[in-house]
Amino acid sequence: MSKCSRKKYIKTNIRQMTMETVEPQQDGSVTDSVAESDSAHMQTQAGQNSIPTLAQVSVAGSGTGRSSPAVTLVQLPSGQTVQVQGVIQTPQIQTIQVATIAETDESAESEGVIDSHKRREILSRRPSYRKILNELSSDVPGVPKIEEEKSEEEGPAPNLAMAVPTSIYQTSTGQYTATGDMPTYQIRAPTTALPQGVVMATSPGSLHSPQQLAEEATRKRELRLMKNREAAKECRRRKKEYVKCLESRVAVLEVQNKKLIEELETLKDICSPKTD
DNA sequence: GCGTCTCCCCGTCATGGCTA
DNA sequence: TAGCCATGACGGGGAGACGC
Numbered sequence: 001m002s003k004c005s006r007k008k009y010i011k012t013n014i015r016q017m018t019m020e021t022v023e024p025q026q027d028g029s030v031t032d033s034v035a036e037s038d039s040a041h042m043q044t045q046a047g048q049n050s051i052p053t054l055a056q057v058s059v060a061g062s063g064t065g066r067s068s069p070a071v072t073l074v075q076l077p078s079g080q081t082v083q084v085q086g087v088i089q090t091p092q093i094q095t096i097q098v099a100t101i102a103e104t105d106e107s108a109e110s111e112g113v114i115d116s117h118k119r120r121e122i123l124s125r126r127p128s129y130r131k132i133l134n135e136l137s138s139d140v141p142g143v144p145k146i147e148e149e150k151s152e153e154e155g156p157a158p159n160l161a162m163a164v165p166t167s168i169y170q171t172s173t174g175q176y177t178a179t180g181d182m183p184t185y186q187i188r189a190p191t192t193a194l195p196q197g198v199v200m201a202t203s204p205g206s207l208h209s210p211q212q213l214a215e216e217a218t219r220k221r222e223l224r225l226m227k228n229r230e231a232a233k234e235c236r237r238r239k240k241e242y243v244k245c246l247e248s249r250v251a252v253l254e255v256q257n258k259k260l261i262e263e264l265e266t267l268k269d270i271c272s273p274k275t276d
Numbered sequence: 277g278c279g280t281c282t283c284c285c286c287g288t289c290a291t292g293g294c295t296a
Numbered sequence: 297t298a299g300c301c302a303t304g305a306c307g308g309g310g311a312g313a314c315g316c
Contacts, residue, residue, distance in 0.1 A: 227300085229287060235303055236285080 224300095225288070228289085228302095231302065232287070233285095235301095239303085
């Protein structure tokens with residue numbers, strides 16, 4: 001099996017494992033865990049931007065490492081208990097998602113489209129990591145907030161704080177290089193039918209010929225790609241930060257839990273009648 | 277050394293949310 | 297409502313670990 005197809009296979013399996021088991025209940029509600037990768041918060045599907053009714057989580061094991069996922073018992077607001085492996089294992093986090101999904105009539109539509117739509121619905125937008133973390137931090141003093149703007153922690157972060165280039169040109173090696181201090185990006189062959197020509201700063205107001213229009217379109221595309229590239233980098237950075245925060249929070253809560261248990265035991269010992 | 281597995285990172289696309 | 301932003305999904309590549 002080739003590397004790529006294997007990856008695809010693995011990813012597909014992971015998705016299948018994580019996207020299933022949304023079981024309609026007798027009363028029409030949907031309860032179960034949609035354990036899902038790449039997101040790490042609990043929410044109801046209905047209120048994406050609001051803090052959901054938190055499920056009660058009890059960690060029945062220790063270890064947040066990859067090799068030894070803890071078994072987590074999650075008590076849903078409805079009273080149902082769901083067993084979940086690992087709150088945080090890897091950056092590809094497992095999530096408990098309490099989804100309320102409208103009834104679907106699967107037999108009526110083609111499965112491929114349905115699957116795609118369902119997946120999209122389920123995986124569709126969540127609040128940003130920044131939002132989630134800031135909401136967490138408002139509850140828990142110890143949790144740091146993700147800054148709205150780039151913090152100094154990463155230094156100048158040259159490729160994040162970049163400005164939109166005013167001119168880009170194609171070098172002989174096929175690279176587009178922005179002027180000034182801009183980093184150099186390797187641009188793949190365009191996936192569209194747009195000509196891979198030399199692009200440059202044309203004033204939008206003076207576009208008449210098809211060639212100029214094409215150039216402008218190419219320029220816009222490159223600009224969009226560059227911005228999205230940077231946005232993706234920033235998003236991933238935030239996500240990592242978010243995961244780190246969650247992991248540290250788990251560690252703190254585990255210690256806290258341990259202390260409370262010890263305290264409880266001590267109190268029990270004190271209060272229990274002595275047997276002679 | 278080679279093949280495979282696994283993890284991580286990156287660029288791109290698609291899409292929902294937000295805002296002017 | 298168009299444009300922009302944020303982010304999940306996908307596919308590809310690099311690198312380290314491991315068994316042979």
